[in-house]
Amino acid sequence: MNSNEEKISALQLGLLIIVTVIGVGILTLPRTVTEIADTDGWLLIIIGGALVIVLALIINSLGNMFPDKTIIEYSQELVGRPLSYLIGSILIIYFTLIAAYSVRIFGEVLKMYLLPKTPIEIIIITFLITIIYLVRNNLEGIARFYEIIILIMFVPYFLALSAGTWELDYSNLLPVFQLSPKVILGGVLQVVFSFSGFEVLYLFIPFVSDKQNIKKTLIIVISIITIIYLITSLIVLASFGSRQTKALLWPLMAYIKSIEVPGAFIEQLEGIIMTIWVLFIFTTISTLYFSSTFMASRLIKVREHKIFSTFLLPLVYIIALQPENVPDLYWRLDILSIYVGTIVIVIIPIILLILAKVLKKGVKTNV
Amino acid sequence: MFKKKFFLIFFIISLFFISGCWDMIDIERRLFVVGVGIDKPSQEEIERQRKVLEEPENFTPRYLITYLSPVPSAKIEAGGGEGSYFTKSTTAITLDAGVRQISTRIDKRLFFGHSKLVLFGEDILKDKNIVLEMIDYLQRNQDYNWHILVGVVEGKAQDVLNIEPKGAKGIVPYITGIMESRQETSRVADVTLKQFIVNLGHEGIVALPRLVVAPDEVKVEGVAIIKDFKLLGYLSGLEGRSLMFLKGTIEGGSVVIKYLNEFIPFAIVQADVKKKLKVTDEGLQLTYSIETEGQLNEGIYNRDFSSIENIRTIEKLIEEEIVRDCNRVIKRLQKEFKVDIIYGDKYINHFHPKIWNEIKDNYLEVFEDMDIRVEADVKIRRTGIVK
Amino acid sequence: MRVIKKNKDSKDKNFVPVLRELDKNIEFLEDIFQDCDDIVSREFTVGVNQNHRMYISYVDVMTNEDMIQQHVLRPLLLEARLISPDPGDIKKKLFELVLKGTLSASDIEVKDNLDEAVLAILSGDTILLIDGVTEFIVISTKGWPTRGLSEPPGESVIRGPRVGFVETFRYNTVLLRRSIKDPRLKIKNTQLGERTKTNMGIAYIDDIVNYKVLEELENRLETIHIDGIFESGQVEQLIEDDWLSLFPQIQNTERPDIVSAALLQGKVALIIDNTPTALIVPTTFNDFMQFPEDYYERWWIANLIRWIRLSALIISFTLPSIYIAVASYHPGIIPSNLAIFIAGTRETVPFPVFIEALIMEITFELLREAGVRLPNQLGSTIGIVGSLIIGQAAVEAGLVSPIMVIIVALTAIASFSIPSYNFTISFRILRFIAMVATGFLGLYGLILVVIATLVHLSVLKSFGVPYLAPIVSGRMTDWKDSIIKAPLPSIKERNSYTAWGDRKKLRDLRVDIRARTVDIEPKEDGTIDKGKNQPSHTQNLKKPRKIGNKDNDRGEKDE
Known part of the structure; x- marks a missing residue:
């Protein structure tokens, strides 16, 4: 089932989660949380992050009950074959759609800021080909790639963020604690969706060599993501104030646009940040794409996932070009995350965990 | 296996060669627009341009747009200097149409990534819809940096851009240089496009630096006040300084006082403002406490600044001067302009959200009658290198 | 004195027995060596009565003829006469007498397969056949003109030993043995090449080496059936993991200190006859970025130099592409004055930026290639003509913008400052790929090439070790000697990704x-x-x- 070659460490799994989760969502996150909770958005992010930790730990404990098994196999034990096929198909479709729409967002942003005249088809197809070059490899190789790329991603990102901090108006973060619990409950799910990507845990837990460390790693990793989200949205909010933040399509890009680099050796920062941002999206989509092909190969019980990765390309390409414009794209993405996302992230893990406890299946672990 | 890879690579490469490079514009084919001036076109200007341009008859051009660009080859040979910039003007119905129209009259593509300055003529700011349009254009267009500077010209922006100032590389570096020299003058507060856009979001109120045209020279002094997306009026340079005191953005400049028949300038090194809100029976009472530090650079020969009493007296005089100036400005803002550009709303919103929720709908009316007080605390730290 | 009897295995396919009749043996050998005029052979008689026929054969000049004179012929021809053993006995014991009593050479072997005699002669040994004996003696008399030990020109150091490998296999192993006097340093001999029969030594340290790597190396060597091996590069290409990859996966060096240090890290070295270049496996990206001086100089210097090398690598990979991207796609990135300046300098240039950059880079590669092929004195002339005269003329004529010349020069300097030549070449090729991609898609094209390169690098393995170790999938302790270099006293363990067994590198008993x-x-x-x-x-x-x-x-x- 799992040969020794395909083992990754818990640390690598953690890095994979970081680079997968942080992607398209961070562009709009400052606006999303400000729309829901005004200047109290930071509170929402923290609560959302805590909720995501709980959900991730549920998936982890499922994975620990059935070591060596991915969701495709253990859901068979819990809900029977037909339903497990349904769950598998939902996951595959979900991953594929999210990947496709993320590719489209990526293409739109890139077209907006870097290549206004280049056809979006070319942007998408070159990107997908590069992704296939990565996902044709095994999990171990991908994990290694993420390890090296994470340095190149986050160092410039934080440098750019901090380049503008000298002219921030921190009083824009006030007032605080104006939030009613009702708003929090209503909005927290939307924040949870901005963490989407961590559900690839369904697949990768059996391939971790040091399972006892996963729990700790997950808590740390999701906290790190929460902190990165927090810093980003606080800086954007401090820069624009809540009113303007709500009005911007991609507040993060607008913030980067407004940065005047001290020393003026770079005139427009956005060109460089866009280039770095390509990496963020690349990692996100690669993981989703890999998960999708990997699950498909598990579902049909084919050992080799490589073949699917080539077949999926035209499919993702077509889906990505479906939305007519950016609002349509975001509307589809919202629908997808509200309905399918809730099922995948919240409902499936809770039901499976309850079933596993009730049916007393799986290996008992003290983790 | 190898064959497949080879074909894949071949496919990708041929893809590019067949379709070409869409966005490639070599750098010398671009025209770097460093300054943009937007005016309301006069009737004769419209007529003159009509001869050159083909425009739909039934639309009257609403903008007169002036682009200032460097002459690239002049730049290297002379190392800058006179004649190294040129302007192009066009009338247009919209700002985007302006870019298209200028493209038909110049062999290069306009590029706004290196713009440094956007100037508005006085007249164009008097029409609310046009201001709204311009903001939207500047905001929505990804070409413009958000850290470029914005100013209002008392007169026509075109005239300012056509000036070739002496002793400067060009008009744009000249103006931006003045605007950014906050530490020297304290008469001008530079406003970036981002601040312009963000502040306008609040009730359409913003204060922009004012430019005055003089022959062969531009003076950047004072503040133009925009309310409800319309130009309302100007504050003079001195009033601009008081405004900066109240905003807490002052970083330099001086306050001159008369002490024993002598004029003594107090050079501001640093200043800060603290606000305090009190709810009294008559309404809200907002107190601005200005704290400033600085030094005396000039007096009269043999004037002894070393006695503490003297210093105290001078400090007192400076404080009175600052408070008097500030109060005058606040009166004008409250009564004449009826705008709050001294961040009172922001303060109440951020630190007294409950009060803000009560008054936010008719804040400007509340502001008009608000009891605003100014206190100043001046510290003279140094008195130069003689006694 | 060493006498070894081996190769008694008569089932060998190529087994040619030594016959009792000397003439038939001679006939066999002379038949093989027909028209090989460089083979010297002599038949002579030994003993008081001159009744024992013997035969020696060797390759002219390839052997140490003094040694043959002093230690083979002289004892047999002259000294043997002085002793007069029991004549009846001598017939029986002749072989043993010669072997143990007469020959004063130290390294001799006894063999019984005439086929091996051929190889021995061709390797520079001398064989001694004795009439009536079914075995023969191989006397190690290898000795041919070699150049002296000198500093390898491609890997010179300011501080460090100034000695490099030479073309003689044995000298090279001696250099290793001299620096590691440990019986656990093993040097296993094998031969490669169906015709060249090139000698090779696999060197490793027994209790540190990763046995999987060693086994893998031996397995891969066994699969090679090639007619000839003249240089380690051929072996390298035959045993590397991914022969489609742009990156070298095996390190080569002429410096014994690099090899010794690698052996102490648990790596395996391959020393090959006829070439001064040794191979080291497994190799990681890191190894190409390091140089012995990093270890000999203090750690501050090492850190500075490593970062400079890393930036040089990035510059030589991306700088022309960044120029293309900035000049023809995103001029907004650079400061306004620079952008206006570049636009001004390009006014007269007749080519698009992309074509200009390609032409200049190709011109530079031409100059470099021409400089390498020419003798030293002429090479520098080419440099001057190329860089100064052509560059100057092109700029003055307005064919090329001065910025482009600066970019090309910077790229060239950067690519020269990386210690490993073959590693630089990978990035030279990648530079052109990146330039083409940037020409079509701007910075986006460049980042796609960078991503693809990183993907390739992270997937690549050298003998089972990830190419990017220890930055990826390594322990944090291994980071101490990667792109950063911790102070020497703090590096107490060998790299975990190469060394097995004894991991202790430094036992620091110093009091503060x-x-x-x-x-x-x-x-x-x-x-x-x-x-x-x-x-x-x-x-x-x-x-x-x-x-x-x-x-x-x-x-x-x-x-």
Whole structure:
């Protein structure tokens, strides 16, 4: 089932989660949380992050009950074959759609800021080909790639963020604690969706060599993501104030646009940040794409996932070009995350965990 | 296996060669627009341009747009200097149409990534819809940096851009240089496009630096006040300084006082403002406490600044001067302009959200009658290198 | 004196028995060596009565002829006559007498397969056939003109041993043995090449080496059936993991100190006859970025230099592409004055930026290639003509913008500052790929090439070790010697990704040096802390005071 070659460490799994989760969502996150909770958005992010930790730990404990098994196999034990096929198909479709729409967002942003005249088809197809070059490899190789790329991603990102901090108006973060619990409950799910990507845990837990460390790693990793989200949205909010933040399509890009680099050796920062941002999206989509092909190969019980990765390309390409414009794209993405996302992230893990406890299946672990 | 890879690579490469490079514009084919001036076109200007341009008859051009660009080859040979910039003007119905129209009259593509300055003529700011349009254009267009500077010209922006100032590389570096020299003058507060856009979001109120045209020279002094997306009026340079005191953005400049028949300038090194809100029976009472530090650079020969009493007296005089100036400005803002550009709303919103929720709908009316007080605390730290 | 009997295995396919009749053996050999005029052979008789026929054969000049004279022919022809053993006995014991008593050469072997005699002769040994004996003697008389040990020109150092490998296999193993005097340093001999029969030594340290790597290397070597091996590069290409990859996966060096250091890290070295270049496996990206001086100089310098090398690598990979991207796609990135300046300088240039950059880069590669092929004196002329005259003329004619010349020159300098030549070449090729991609898609194209390169690098393995180790899938302790270099005393373990078994590199028994040197000055009470070496019974004794004793000045004043 799992040969020794395909083992990754818990640390690598953690890095994979970081680079997968942080992607398209961070562009709009400052606006999303400000729309829901005004200047109290930071509170929402923290609560959302805590909720995501709980959900991730549920998936982890499922994975620990059935070591060596991915969701495709253990859901068979819990809900029977037909339903497990349904769950598998939902996951595959979900991953594929999210990947496709993320590719489209990526293409739109890139077209907006870097290549206004280049056809979006070319942007998408070159990107997908590069992704296939990565996902044709095994999990171990991908994990290694993420390890090296994470340095190149986050160092410039934080440098750019901090380049503008000298002219921030921190009083824009006030007032605080104006939030009613009702708003929090209503909005927290939307924040949870901005963490989407961590559900690839369904697949990768059996391939971790040091399972006892996963729990700790997950808590740390999701906290790190929460902190990165927090810093980003606080800086954007401090820069624009809540009113303007709500009005911007991609507040993060607008913030980067407004940065005047001290020393003026770079005139427009956005060109460089866009280039770095390509990496963020690349990692996100690669993981989703890999998960999708990997699950498909598990579902049909084919050992080799490589073949699917080539077949999926035209499919993702077509889906990505479906939305007519950016609002349509975001509307589809919202629908997808509200309905399918809730099922995948919240409902499936809770039901499976309850079933596993009730049916007393799986290996008992003290983790 | 190898064959497949080879074909894949071949496919990708041929893809590019067949379709070409869409966005490639070599750098010398671009025209770097460093300054943009937007005016309301006069009737004769419209007529003159009509001869050159083909425009739909039934639309009257609403903008007169002036682009200032460097002459690239002049730049290297002379190392800058006179004649190294040129302007192009066009009338247009919209700002985007302006870019298209200028493209038909110049062999290069306009590029706004290196713009440094956007100037508005006085007249164009008097029409609310046009201001709204311009903001939207500047905001929505990804070409413009958000850290470029914005100013209002008392007169026509075109005239300012056509000036070739002496002793400067060009008009744009000249103006931006003045605007950014906050530490020297304290008469001008530079406003970036981002601040312009963000502040306008609040009730359409913003204060922009004012430019005055003089022959062969531009003076950047004072503040133009925009309310409800319309130009309302100007504050003079001195009033601009008081405004900066109240905003807490002052970083330099001086306050001159008369002490024993002598004029003594107090050079501001640093200043800060603290606000305090009190709810009294008559309404809200907002107190601005200005704290400033600085030094005396000039007096009269043999004037002894070393006695503490003297210093105290001078400090007192400076404080009175600052408070008097500030109060005058606040009166004008409250009564004449009826705008709050001294961040009172922001303060109440951020630190007294409950009060803000009560008054936010008719804040400007509340502001008009608000009891605003100014206190100043001046510290003279140094008195130069003689006694 | 070493006498080994081996290769008795008569089932060998190529087994040609040594016959009792000397003439038939001679006939066999001379048949093989027909028309090989460089083979010298001589038949002679030995003994008081001159009744024992013997035959020697060797390759002219390839052998140490002095040695043959002194230690083979002279004992047999002259000294053997002086002794007169029992004549009846001599017939039986002749072979043993010759072997143990007469030949004064030290390295001899006894063999019985004439086929091996051929190889032995061709390898520079001398064979001795004796009439009536079914075995023959191989006397190691290898000795041919070699050049002296000198510093390898491609890998010169400011500080460090100035010695490099030479073309002689044995000299090279000697250099290794001289630096690692440890019986656990093993050097296994094998031969490669169906016709060239090139000698090779697999060197490793027994209790550190990763056995999987060693086994893998031996397995891969066994699969090679090639007619000839002349240089380690051929072996490298035949045993590397991914022959489609742009990156070298095996390190080569001419410096014995690099090989020794690698052996101590648990790596395996392959030393090949006829070439001064040794191979080291497994190799990672990191190894190409390092140089022995990093270890000989203090760690600050090493850190600085490593970062400079890394930036040089990035510059040589991306700088022309960044120029293309900025000049023809995103001029907004650079400062306004620079953008206006570049636009001004390009006014007269007739080519698009992309074509201009390609032409200039190709011109530079041409100049470089021409400079390498020409003798030294001419090579520098080419450099001057190329860089100064052509560059100057092109700029003045307005064919090329001066910025482009600066970019190309910077790229060239950067690519020269990386120690490993073959590694630089990978990035030279990648530079062109990146330039083409940037030409079509701007910065986006560049980042796609960078991503693809990183993907390739992270997937690549050299003998099972990830190419990017220890930055990826390594322990944090391994980071101490990667793109950063921790102070030498703090690197206490060998790299976990190469070394197995004994991992301890440094047993640091030093007491903190600073703490020890504090008390060289006398204490206030006049005692001198002699540290550890002070005998315990003297520690409480006060030093006798003498007025005017300089050492005590401070003590006196304080009282």
